[in-house]
Amino acid sequence: MHVLKFGGSSVANASNIKRVAAIVDTIAKNDMAIVVVSALGGITDLLLQSGKQAAAGSEVYKDYIATIEQRHFEAVKELIPVASQSALLSLVKKTINEIEDVCSGIFLLSEVTPKNLDRLAAYGEWLSSQLIAAAFKQEGVQTQWKDAREFIFTNSDFTNAEVNIAATEKGIRKYFKENKSNVFVVPGFIAADSNGVTTTLGRGGSDYTAALIAAALDANSLQVWKDVSGMMTADPRVAPNAKVIERISYSEAMELSHFGAKVLYPPTIQPVMAKNIPLHIKNTFAPEMPGTVVGGAMKTQETIREHIVSGISSISNIALLSLEGSGMIGIPGFSKRLFEALSKERISVVLITQSSSEHSICVAIDQKYLTVAKKAVDKAFADEITLGKVEPLKEETQLSIVALVGEQMKSLPGVSGRMFGALGRNGINIRAIAQGSSEKNISAVIATDDVRKAINVLHEEFFETVYKQLNLFIVGVGNVGAKLMEQLKQQHAFLKQHMKLNVSVIGISNSKKMLFKEFGISLSGWKELLAAGEPASLPDFVQEVLHRNLRNTIFVDITANTEVAKVYGKLLQRSISVVACNKIAAASPFPEYKKLKELAHIHNARLLFETNVGAALPVIGTLNDLRRSGDEVRSIKAVLSGTLNFVFNNYDGTRKFADVVKQAQEEGYTEPDPRMDLGGVDVMRKILILAREAGFEMDMEDIVNNSFMPASCMQGSVAEFYKCMEAEEAHFKKLLTAAEAENSKLKFVASFENGKASVGLQHIKPGDDLYHLYGKDNVVLFYTARYTEQPLVIKGAGAGADVTASGVFADIMRAANA
Ligand SMILES: NC(=O)c1ccc[n+]([C@@H]2O[C@H](COP(=O)([O-])OP(=O)(O)OC[C@H]3O[C@@H](n4cnc5c(N)ncnc54)[C@H](O)[C@@H]3O)[C@@H](O)[C@H]2O)c1
Numbered sequence: 110m111h112v113l114k115f116g117g118s119s120v121a122n123a124s125n126i127k128r129v130a131a132i133v134d135t136i137a138k139n140d141m142a143i144v145v146v147s148a149l150g151g152i153t154d155l156l157l158q159s160g161k162q163a164a165a166g167s168e169v170y171k172d173y174i175a176t177i178e179q180r181h182f183e184a185v186k187e188l189i190p191v192a193s194q195s196a197l198l199s200l201v202k203k204t205i206n207e208i209e210d211v212c213s214g215i216f217l218l219s220e221v222t223p224k225n226l227d228r229l230a231a232y233g234e235w236l237s238s239q240l241i242a243a244a245f246k247q248e249g250v251q252t253q254w255k256d257a258r259e260f261i262f263t264n265s266d267f268t269n270a271e272v273n274i275a276a277t278e279k280g281i282r283k284y285f286k287e288n289k290s291n292v293f294v295v296p297g298f299i300a301a302d303s304n305g306v307t308t309t310l311g312r313g314g315s316d317y318t319a320a321l322i323a324a325a326l327d328a329n330s331l332q333v334w335k336d337v338s339g340m341m342t343a344d345p346r347v348a349p350n351a352k353v354i355e356r357i358s359y360s361e362a363m364e365l366s367h368f369g370a371k372v373l374y375p376p377t378i379q380p381v382m383a384k385n386i387p388l389h390i391k392n393t394f395a396p397e398m399p400g401t402v403v404g405g406a407m408k409t410q411e412t413i414r415e416h417i418v419s420g421i422s423s424i425s426n427i428a429l430l431s432l433e434g435s436g437m438i439g440i441p442g443f444s445k446r447l448f449e450a451l452s453k454e455r456i457s458v459v460l461i462t463q464s465s466s467e468h469s470i471c472v473a474i475d476q477k478y479l480t481v482a483k484k485a486v487d488k489a490f491a492d493e494i495t496l497g498k499v500e501p502l503k504e505e506t507q508l509s510i511v512a513l514v515g516e517q518m519k520s521l522p523g524v525s526g527r528m529f530g531a532l533g534r535n536g537i538n539i540r541a542i543a544q545g546s547s548e549k550n551i552s553a554v555i556a557t558d559d560v561r562k563a564i565n566v567l568h569e570e571f572f573e574t575v576y577k578q579l580n581l582f583i584v585g586v587g588n589v590g591a592k593l594m595e596q597l598k599q600q601h602a603f604l605k606q607h608m609k610l611n612v613s614v615i616g617i618s619n620s621k622k623m624l625f626k627e628f629g630i631s632l633s634g635w636k637e638l639l640a641a642g643e644p645a646s647l648p649d650f651v652q653e654v655l656h657r658n659l660r661n662t663i664f665v666d667i668t669a670n671t672e673v674a675k676v677y678g679k680l681l682q683r684s685i686s687v688v689a690c691n692k693i694a695a696a697s698p699f700p701e702y703k704k705l706k707e708l709a710h711i712h713n714a715r716l717l718f719e720t721n722v723g724a725a726l727p728v729i730g731t732l733n734d735l736r737r738s739g740d741e742v743r744s745i746k747a748v749l750s751g752t753l754n755f756v757f758n759n760y761d762g763t764r765k766f767a768d769v770v771k772q773a774q775e776e777g778y779t780e781p782d783p784r785m786d787l788g789g790v791d792v793m794r795k796i797l798i799l800a801r802e803a804g805f806e807m808d809m810e811d812i813v814n815n816s817f818m819p820a821s822c823m824q825g826s827v828a829e830f831y832k833c834m835e836a837e838e839a840h841f842k843k844l845l846t847a848a849e850a851e852n853s854k855l856k857f858v859a860s861f862e863n864g865k866a867s868v869g870l871q872h873i874k875p876g877d878d879l880y881h882l883y884g885k886d887n888v889v890l891f892y893t894a895r896y897t898e899q900p901l902v903i904k905g906a907g908a909g910a911d912v913t914a915s916g917v918f919a920d921i922m923r924a925a926n927a
């Protein structure tokens with residue numbers, strides 16, 4: 110024998126009821142089925158609203174009743190052939206008349222009592238069960254209808270009555286022993302007190318009705334049919350990757366239900382748990398899906414599941430109350446008085462923490478009881494507060510609880526470490542923690558604004574063996590940025606398959622437009638989408654990054670803009686990693702550079718800027734490795750400008766110097782403003798960054814720039830700069846001729862030694878380490894305590910959009926710990 114319960118959406122209309130009939134029919138072919146039903150979807154609310162509106166003197170209640178009537182009439186007409194409709198239609202009409210009578214009484218008295226609300230609400234299940242029983246009969250299923258009020262007995266606590274278990278079990282057993290049918294249909298939720306007056310079991314109470322029947326009759330199973338395919342690892346509206354839990358123990362299901370997983374009404378579990386009856390959660394709209402099995406014969410091997418954690422749940426609208434004071438230390442009875450004060454006001458405590466110093470007790474309650482709680486506790490401790498032994502109750506609001514639930518967590522070290530580590534890496538601050546010695550539930554109180562992120566972070570940490578989500582916000586989709594987008598597109602499938610990484614670009618911006626897409630911007634059509642995007646605003650872009658509060662967020666700066674470089678601090682403070690191609694932050698005044706590094710360290714975020722020197726060449730990484738392994742950089746000699754190396758490699762006097770510079774710009778080697786390259790500032794920044802990363806405290810002012818550019822060319826606009834270079838062709842020719850006369854090449858060299866740095870054009874003779882440096886290549890020579898005679902040399906392309914984008918890509922992967 111099986112007990113099946115169908116919820117409101119499963120029986121919301123005639124076509125759904127037909128599905129239910131088909132499910133029941135399949136079971137009834139082999140076994141007896143007791144079907145417990147909820148009211149048609151939405152009817153309970155309409156009934157309660159009718160009563161409340163009537164009490165408030167609003168005649169709107171009549172419209173609600175008309176809707177209730179219409180919904181049931183429609184269902185009858187669709188389910189039952191015309192010839193057989195009249196009996197059922199008149200039953201509905203008679204019931205509607207009763208509802209009208211109750212409501213007009215309420216209207217006249219301007220008052221609705223809990224008793225009246227129960228009477229009204231009960232009509233929902235009463236009507237639906239009558240209708241469903243008639244529909245089953247219509248489908249040829251032998252069916253008997255039975256009013257639950259004749260065997261479910263409660264006290265008189267209207268709207269949330271407590272069941273008299275002994276009397277109820279006796280009543281259920283007696284009835285089903287004396288009556289036989291393939292199928293019974295019973296209204297859920299409703300019961301009767303000892304005077305036979307209608308009571309209800311609280312919202313979700315139909316599940317409980319079914320569980321009571323299943324337990325009393327030792328049913329083979331209790332099947333709770335819903336509009337979802339089972340209990341899920343997290344709320345799928347919050348965590349899109351949540352999946353159905355195949356098997357779960359009773360206590361895990363109970364923990365998850367108590368902690369906000371609304372699939373099961375918590376009291377439902379207890380009766381079936383006591384009898385070890387398996388509880389199946391199934392989907393009426395996808396009956397072929399396996400659903401979730403709670404409890405039952407899940408012993409030995411079956412209990413060993415793939416995951417340590419069964420599910421992640423949360424409760425919102427939480428307030429934290431803290432009672433603190435030196436007068437509490439070592440004195441018994443303080444916590445008792447706190448809980449008594451709350452309990453007298455019928456305030457339930459959701460979570461408790463107390464440190465071993467006993468200096469404070471912290472409890473979490475539903476935020477709606479905050480004012481009452483504060484008053485009650487302050488009153489209870491009024492004497493101690495006056496004497497200064499205890500401080501007035503402190504309260505914090507806008508909080509939520511996230512909880513990991515799983516029996517396998519017991520005795521397994523590292524689970525809470527993983528939980529708090531994952532939350533911490535994503536900048537989620539934890540306000541209070543609770544874990545009982547059963548180790549089935551680890552709860553953390555966090556800001557409500559962080560709940561979505563926290564659930565996704567934890568889901569990823571404990572369930573997503575499939576892939577990790579990475580969320581990118583990219584500012585500066587110009588030359589290098591566009592290449593990065595191309596590379597991200599090209600590598601998307603590879604990263605997903607081989608690195609288990611799903612990379613989504615959530616936001617992009619150039620100086621004109623910006624664009625955001627919740628689940629990722631199309632990496633094929635982003636240019637068109639961006640062109641039609643909203644006007645760019647850096648503050649708004651940053652606000653979006655912060656507000657979206659997504660897990661594993663990385664901010665990527667591929668501009669050369671000072672304002673963009675200024676936002677890193679704000680992001681790092683929120684544990685958002687920053688990947689910068691832009692050199693301005695790393696070359697900013699030393700205290701600012703240092704502060705950013707500290708922020709990254711404190712807030713567990715990465716600040717990476719490998720492409721600041723030598724594009725994608727592993728220059729900064731190598732330097733960091735040298736330092737970490739205890740080496741000491743003594744001097745650096747380098748050619749660090751791709752643009753200048755290209756220009757001097759290609760300028761042979763046959764073409765104008767200005768034309769060669771133009772070519773470098775067109776090929777994407779120069780800075781957005783080419784004067785940064787030609788004037789030496791770009792190289793100054795690079796040698797400064799290298800010196801700093803080598804451990805030296807330096808600033809731009811400490812670097813000597815022996816510029817080869819005529820000063821006149823460095824004023825005015827970029828167009829004027831080109832014109833000036835054309836006019837100064839003789840100057841550049843002279844530089845070339847002088848070098849050739851010495852059988853040398855021109856190289857713009859950066860040097861660092863004894864804490865001093867300089868940049869400038871030099872004559873490089875054959876045999877010099879810098880001589881054979883072609884195209885736009887860079888070379889860096891590190892002389893260190895360990896590399897004394899021969900330097901450590903890094904050489905290769907030092908500019909170009911493609912290579913630079915690949916360096917940014919590599920930094921993104923590092924920031925993702927991939
Ligand atoms: N090109 C190279 O070979 C190379 C090599 C290493 C590093 N870099 C660095 O990469 C960065 C970008 O170079 P690029 O060649 O792609 O330049 P680019 O001019 O082609 O692109 C810069 C982009 O930044 C955008 N931008 C500027 N200010 C902005 C703002 N406030 N908000 C939003 N977007 C803004 C511009 O609209 C443009 O899309 C520079 O910092 C450069 O030093 C370039």
Ligand SMILES: N[C@@H](CCO)C(=O)O
Pocket residue numbers: 720721722723724749750751752753778779780786791907908909
């Ligand atoms: N403009 C830079 C790009 C690399 O930082 C160069 O030419 O070297």
